[in-house]
Amino acid sequence: xxxxxxxxxxxxxxxxxxxxxxxxxxxxxxxxxxxxxxxxxxxxxxxxxxxxxxxxxxxxxxxxxxxxxxxxxxxxxxxxxxxxxxxxxxxxxxxxxxxxxxxxxxxxxxxxxxxxxxxxxxxxxxxxxxxxxxxxxxxxxxxxxxxxxxxxxxxxxxxxxxxxxxxxxxxxxxxxxxxxxxxxxxxxxxxxxxxxxxxxxxxxxxxxxxxxxxxxxxxxxxxxxxxxxxxxxxxxxxxxxxxxxxxxxxxxxxxxxxxxxxxxxxxxxxxxxxxxxxxxxxxxxxxxx
Amino acid sequence: xxxxxxxxxxxxxxxxxxxxxxxxxxxxxxxxxxxxxxxxxxxxxxxxxxxxxxxxxxxxxxxxxxxxxxxxxxxxxxxxxxxxxxxxxxxxxxxxxxxxxxxxxxxxxxxxxxxxxxxxxxxxxxxxxxxxxxxxxxxxxxxxxxxxxxxxxxxxxxxxxxxxxxxxxxxxxxxxxxxxxxxxxxxxxxxxxxxxxxxxxxxxxxxxxxxxxxxxxxxxxxxxxxxxxxxxxxxxxxxxxxxxxxxxxxxxxxxx
Numbered sequence: 001x002x003x004x005x006x007x008x009x010x011x012x013x014x015x016x017x018x019x020x021x022x023x024x025x026x027x028x029x030x031x032x033x034x035x036x037x038x039x040x041x042x043x044x045x046x047x048x049x050x051x052x053x054x055x056x057x058x059x060x061x062x063x064x065x066x067x068x069x070x071x072x073x074x075x076x077x078x079x080x081x082x083x084x085x086x087x088x089x090x091x092x093x094x095x096x097x098x099x100x101x102x103x104x105x106x107x108x109x110x111x112x113x114x115x116x117x118x119x120x121x122x123x124x125x126x127x128x129x130x131x132x133x134x135x136x137x138x139x140x141x142x143x144x145x146x147x148x149x150x151x152x153x154x155x156x157x158x159x160x161x162x163x164x165x166x167x168x169x170x171x172x173x174x175x176x177x178x179x180x181x182x183x184x185x186x187x188x189x190x191x192x193x194x195x196x197x198x199x200x201x202x203x204x205x206x207x208x209x210x211x212x213x214x215x216x217x218x219x220x221x222x223x224x225x226x227x228x229x230x231x232x233x234x235x236x237x238x239x240x241x242x243x244x245x246x247x248x249x250x251x252x253x254x255x256x257x258x259x260x261x262x263x264x265x266x267x268x269x270x271x272x273x274x275x276x277x278x279x280x281x282x283x284x285x286x287x288x289x
Numbered sequence: 290x291x292x293x294x295x296x297x298x299x300x301x302x303x304x305x306x307x308x309x310x311x312x313x314x315x316x317x318x319x320x321x322x323x324x325x326x327x328x329x330x331x332x333x334x335x336x337x338x339x340x341x342x343x344x345x346x347x348x349x350x351x352x353x354x355x356x357x358x359x360x361x362x363x364x365x366x367x368x369x370x371x372x373x374x375x376x377x378x379x380x381x382x383x384x385x386x387x388x389x390x391x392x393x394x395x396x397x398x399x400x401x402x403x404x405x406x407x408x409x410x411x412x413x414x415x416x417x418x419x420x421x422x423x424x425x426x427x428x429x430x431x432x433x434x435x436x437x438x439x440x441x442x443x444x445x446x447x448x449x450x451x452x453x454x455x456x457x458x459x460x461x462x463x464x465x466x467x468x469x470x471x472x473x474x475x476x477x478x479x480x481x482x483x484x485x486x487x488x489x490x491x492x493x494x495x496x497x498x499x500x501x502x503x504x505x506x507x508x509x510x511x512x513x514x515x516x517x518x519x520x521x522x523x524x525x526x527x528x529x530x531x532x533x534x535x536x537x538x539x540x541x542x543x544x545x
Contacts, residue, residue: 131390144368148375148405152390152397155404158411159396159433223411 007054007087013037017055017209021200024211029174030142031125036207046079046104047204049121053083053102056117056200062090064098069106069246069263076104093266105168107189109245109267112197114214120183122203125210127171127181147179150221158226167231173219180210182218188232188246193218235260240271241278291353293318293491294339294459299348301331301338307515308334312348314510314520318458321485321492323506323523325499325538331515332495333463339493340380340461341370352377352459375405379452383464385444388451389436395422395447396432402455421450425480442473446480453484460485460492466501478504499542503527511535 005011013035020034039047057063063083067076071093079102080091092098095110102119112118128138131149141147150171157165170187174180182193183201193199199212212218222228233247238259245267247260259280262268272284292315301308309331316322324332337343339350341362350362355377362370374380382388389398399418400408408414419429425446427439436444445465452460465481466474482505485492494505502509502523509526511519511534519532530536 144371146371146405148401151404151409152393152401155400155411155414156393156397159394159415222409224409225411 006059007057007083007089008039009037009051009054013051014055017051020209021052021055021211024200024209025198025213027178028212028216029178029180029210031208031210033207034209036204039204041078041082043205044123045075046102046121048202048206048209049102049104049119049204050079050082050202051204052200052202052209053100053119054087056119057083057087057089057100059087059089061099062092062097063087064092064095064101064266065103066101066106066108066264066266067104068248069108069267070265072265094270095264095266105184105186106246106263107185107192107195109262109264112195114196116197118195118197118199120185120199120201122181122183122201122206122208124169125181125201125203125206125208127169127179142178145177147173150179151223154221154223154226158223164222164226164228170228171221173221174212175217176219179221180218186232186246187220187228188230190218190220190228191230233260236278237262237268237271238278238280240268240276240281242268242271242276290317291359292316293320293353294493295349295351295359296339297349297351299335299338299345299350301334301343301345307331309338309512309515312517314517316459316491316493318491319489320508321490321494321506323502323509324493324495324512325497325502325509326512327497327538330512332512334515335512336461336463336493336495340378341374342380375402376455377458379455379457379460381445381448381452381460381462381465383467385436385441385448388448389444391435391437394433394435395427395439398436398447399451399454402451406455417454421454422447424484425450426476440473442469442477445469445477449481449484453488453490456488458491460490462492462494462496464496464498465494466496466498474501481505499527499539511538 017034020032024032039050065076065080067073083089084091095108100117104121126138128141128149131153132138154164168186169181169184170190172180172182196214198214201210220228235247236243237245237247239261242262245262245264248263250259250261252259294316297313299312300310312335326332338345345363351359352362354360396415396418399421400414403414419432422429422432427443427446436447466477506523509523510517513534519526519535527539530539
């Protein structure tokens with residue numbers, strides 16, 4: 001521990017990032033520029049999220065890291081190890097035990113509490129980016145609340161596919177003001193954005209931080225005749241039998257075999273521990289990995 | 290009758306060089322004004338200053354807004370001016386690519402202005418888009434094609450549909466027929482003339498093509514080196530040019 005400052009970043013950097021976070025919380029949905037640092041991992045691996053997490057962590061905190069809902073994938077494991085090593089904080093895979101949860105592309109199934117912080121890794125913070133490539137212009141559009149273009153994208157979806165086919169990074173309007181990219185979470189998670197926990201979004205390469213304070217009003221954009229739908233695979237989890245959780249489709253052989261499993265591994269594990277068994281599941285045993 | 294649009298002593302400099310200087314005129318509802326002149330005479334500068342794309346160095350651009358009557362659009366706040374730009378004003382670019390979103394379908398292009406002013410019903414937006422494609426003679430089947438799959442003339446017509454869908458009262462056009470072959474030009478002019486008369490639009494058309502103003506414009510303004518050298522009714526200016534430059538311009542038109 002003596003080799004590093006607590007949580008890797010130096011104190012000045014953390015102050016700078018905290019100022020950006022406070023500004024982001026004061027103006028929900030507004031993208032605050034910040035001086036993103038080089039982190040010991042490539043851009044796209046969550047450099048923004050890691051900097052935000054490092055700035056809000058305290059030594060007493062318990063940290064959880066998920067990647068697409070899973071606690072055991074490369075990204076989640078390496079970021080968890082990073083904080084174990086540089087901050088010496090306790091880590092957990094249990095949502096309810098964590099104080100800070102860093103996430104890539106999912107919101108945990110379990111409802112979060114007011115004393116928890118959810119940190120998102122964001123690749124492209126600008127929801128208008130693929131429609132309007134000029135940064136000067138998108139900033140002006142945000143400033144003047146000119147969001148007609150966002151609906152042009154949804155219009156194109158419907159005219160091509162007969163339905164709004166945007167299924168992740170689904171644009172939302174925050175407190176009736178800023179249009180925000182909720183990071184590439186599935187649109188199934190969009191209704192959960194109105195939650196008790198503080199939500200912080202960090203984009204390292206793009207050098208932006210934005211935030212949602214607890215219970216902020218978040219509305220998914222839609223058309224009157226094509227309302228927003230929080231969709232998921234029409235199936236139950238094959239391991240725990242849950243019919244309400246967001247599912248991953250897993251190909252299990254080369255003969256068309258497949259199974260649907262909860263993308264939130266902690267949620268699935270705790271349900272199986274409580275005795276729920278899905279169609280292809282086996283009874284839960286504590287020591288089986 | 291009060292003018293719809295008034296320009297008072299509009300001046301724009303580029304450093305020491307004159308863009309346009311002391312331009313004043315009134316435009317009445319339903320009137321089409323042509324601005325002609327050679328390349329570099331300041332006509333596009335003037336048009337961009339009037340449409341709010343450039344900030345003039347001096348002068349006023351007054352518009353009869355629906356809510357508050359005559360307002361100076363130069364000193365207006367930017368949100369107000371941009372709002373005007375997507376409701377009561379329209380701007381047709383010379384190159385359709387500048388005025389269209391090339392990656393968005395024809396229907397989306399026409400619908401953008403509707404969505405920008407708050408339309409949130411897909412069926413209605415699409416219906417209006419198809420209606421407008423019909424009015425500019427684009428087949429309804431092509432509503433989901435991208436403009437990049439359209440010919441030059443169709444792109445230009447699409448741009449016009451996109452601009453007129455919110456029912457503007459004043460249209461700025463910058464060489465609307467430039468770069469089109471003559472038969473396509475003729476059809477486009479025919480279409481424009483029909484739309485202008487039918488909707489009672491006021492328009493300001495910048496062009497170097499005298500035939501275009503002869504067909505479309507009620508009044509004409511001739512520019513040279515940033516100054517207006519002659520104004521008057523179109524037929525009067527073209528048939529009996531007074532200023533030396535206008536005489537040169539009129540006599541320079543090639544006869545077939």
